[in-house]
Amino acid sequence: MYLLSEISTKAPGHLDKKEIKKQTEELLEELDSLQYLLYAEAKHAVLVVLQGPDASGKDGAIRKVFGSLNPQGVRVKSFKEPTQEELSHDFLWRIHQHTPGKGLIQIFNRSHYEDVLVTRVHKLCDDETAHLRFNAINNFEEMLASTNSTQILKFYLHVSKEEQEVRLKERLEDPTKHWKYDRKDFTESNLWDQYRKMYEDVFRFCNATPWVVVPADQNWYKEFIITQTLVNALKALNMKFPSLPEKPNN
Amino acid sequence: MYLLSEISTKAPGHLDKKEIKKQTEELLEELDSLQYLLYAEAKHAVLVVLQGPDASGKDGAIRKVFGSLNPQGVRVKSFKEPTQEELSHDFLWRIHQHTPGKGLIQIFNRSHYEDVLVTRVHKLCDDETAHLRFNAINNFEEMLASTNSTQILKFYLHVSKEEQEVRLKERLEDPTKHWKYDRKDFTESNLWDQYRKMYEDVFRFCNATPWVVVPADQNWYKEFIITQTLVNALKALNMKFPSLPEKPNN
Numbered sequence: 455m456y457l458l459s460e461i462s463t464k465a466p467g468h469l470d471k472k473e474i475k476k477q478t479e480e481l482l483e484e485l486d487s488l489q490y491l492l493y494a495e496a497k498h499a500v501l502v503v504l505q506g507p508d509a510s511g512k513d514g515a516i517r518k519v520f521g522s523l524n525p526q527g528v529r530v531k532s533f534k535e536p537t538q539e540e541l542s543h544d545f546l547w548r549i550h551q552h553t554p555g556k557g558l559i560q561i562f563n564r565s566h567y568e569d570v571l572v573t574r575v576h577k578l579c580d581d582e583t584a585h586l587r588f589n590a591i592n593n594f595e596e597m598l599a600s601t602n603s604t605q606i607l608k609f610y611l612h613v614s615k616e617e618q619e620v621r622l623k624e625r626l627e628d629p630t631k632h633w634k635y636d637r638k639d640f641t642e643s644n645l646w647d648q649y650r651k652m653y654e655d656v657f658r659f660c661n662a663t664p665w666v667v668v669p670a671d672q673n674w675y676k677e678f679i680i681t682q683t684l685v686n687a688l689k690a691l692n693m694k695f696p697s698l699p700e701k702p703n704n
Numbered sequence: 705m706y707l708l709s710e711i712s713t714k715a716p717g718h719l720d721k722k723e724i725k726k727q728t729e730e731l732l733e734e735l736d737s738l739q740y741l742l743y744a745e746a747k748h749a750v751l752v753v754l755q756g757p758d759a760s761g762k763d764g765a766i767r768k769v770f771g772s773l774n775p776q777g778v779r780v781k782s783f784k785e786p787t788q789e790e791l792s793h794d795f796l797w798r799i800h801q802h803t804p805g806k807g808l809i810q811i812f813n814r815s816h817y818e819d820v821l822v823t824r825v826h827k828l829c830d831d832e833t834a835h836l837r838f839n840a841i842n843n844f845e846e847m848l849a850s851t852n853s854t855q856i857l858k859f860y861l862h863v864s865k866e867e868q869e870v871r872l873k874e875r876l877e878d879p880t881k882h883w884k885y886d887r888k889d890f891t892e893s894n895l896w897d898q899y900r901k902m903y904e905d906v907f908r909f910c911n912a913t914p915w916v917v918v919p920a921d922q923n924w925y926k927e928f929i930i931t932q933t934l935v936n937a938l939k940a941l942n943m944k945f946p947s948l949p950e951k952p953n954n
Contacts, residue, residue, distance in 0.1 A: 496792070499792075499793075539805065542746070542749075542805030542806045542807070542808075543749075543803065543804075543805050543806075543852060544803070544847060544848055544851045544852035544854070545851060546800070546847065546851075547800060547801075547803065547852075550796070550797060550800045550801070551797075551800070551801055553793065553794070553797065554793075555789065555792030555793050556792045556793075557792070558792075583851075586850050586851055587851065590843075590847040590850070590851055593840075593843035593844075593846075593847065594843075594847070597794060597796065597840040597843065597844070598794055600836050600840070601794045601795060601796075601833075601836055601837065601840055602793060602794035602797075604794070
């Protein structure tokens with residue numbers, strides 16, 4: 455079980471920012487080749503789940519890590535507050551529609567986990583319902599993996615309360631970040647401890663596909679960890695370019 | 705465990721066709737009121753799964769039983785051979801998109817069960833994959849029930865081989881049934897015993913939500929059983945018309 459307070463939100467002190475950035479660039483090139491291979495082979499699907507508090511750097515991670523990949527094989531879906539139509543269905547209904555087909559990388563910017571996070575913090579979901587959902591989530595992820603070769607990678611962007619405050623203030627002060635400003639973010643940041651507790655429940659009960667807790671106070675380290683995790687996961691698939699269906703000279 | 709060969713495909717001999725038809729008409733009126741209440745209350749969803757061999761009367765059942773209900777609250781989805789896009793996803797992907805929202809009755813004309821029936825008969829799905837799918841189906845149906853109050857009713861239209869042959873021949877001879885003729889149906893009917901075996905596996909392994917085996921050689925009895933099952937299931941939901949959100953004179 456994770457206790458978030460015991461995990462650092464910062465890069466290990468001995469690391470050299472410049473060196474890590476160089477390594478990230480190399481990994482991104484490798485990721486580009488691996489994504490091409492994933493698309494060509496079309497045997498596996500990859501689902502990347504990005505969760506984290508407001509201003510933990512989800513959008514930035516998507517821009518940096520996935521921004522250089524071929525968009526034909528990469529899709530992003532941001533999950534916002536559900537519509538009336540979505541609320542009339544089970545909570546996985548809108549999620550399942552966006553799971554990746556074979557050959558594709560799908561990024562979820564927020565996800566089905568919001569239904570056991572924000573809803574619990576705001577008392578829209580009681581403990582019993584939360585546990586039904588934990589169970590449903592585990593079965594759902596297991597089904598994607600076992601019946602459609604879906605590799606699921608779940609990242610929690612672990613930012614400190616202090617760093618979050620700095621970033622939320624930037625949204626007020628920097629004109630290029632005004633579009634991200636939302637009065638509600640400040641209200642939500644007051645619920646910091648409750649969010650932490652609910653995240654810890656998620657890590658405890660929905661860990662069949664393990665979570666990667668990414669120290670996210672420094673963007674360069676966050677990007678390095680995500681890219682490295684992706685490269686390693688894709689390499690482990692042992693993919694091959696398909697050969698011709700039959701020899702052309704036959 | 706069901707052995708289909710031990711279950712009659714015919715109505716019990718003592719039943720009077722005229723009397724049963726009258727009862728069905730009364731039940732259909734009751735169903736109409738219950739569907740209106742389901743729609744108004746919008747607390748439960750109803751999913752009707754219709755399975756059965758070719759010419760077992762699925763289309764006819766839909767026309768007769770659901771044809772008089774308000775189409776605003778009733779939807780039908782027929783699942784045919786999957787597209788390339790559908791095949792690139794897990795087998796429940798295309799199914800989940802059509803599950804009912806609260807207040808609605810959704811009818812599946814064929815369903816996710818085809819992925820452990822026709823695919824197995826034609827050796828497109830091995831036993832190991834079939835058991836992964838049985839498990840996925842059970843979890844999926846349980847999730848719909850527990851997280852979205854979905855009442856699932858699964859009907860197997862149980863027709864005899866002899867009756868099926870009569871009906872398939874009618875498609876050749878009756879001009880109003882030519883549009884239903886498909887050369888493949890005759891090939892499939894040669895696989896009768898294998899389909900039976902695969903259905904028996906379904907009844908054995910996907911029975912958490914029980915199957916209703918409907919004797920289907922006579923349409924009047926088939927329609928009676930389906931309507932009666934629906935009426936009883938809807939009654940058991942103990943639905944109420946919602947009261948006004950606040951008293952109008954307040």
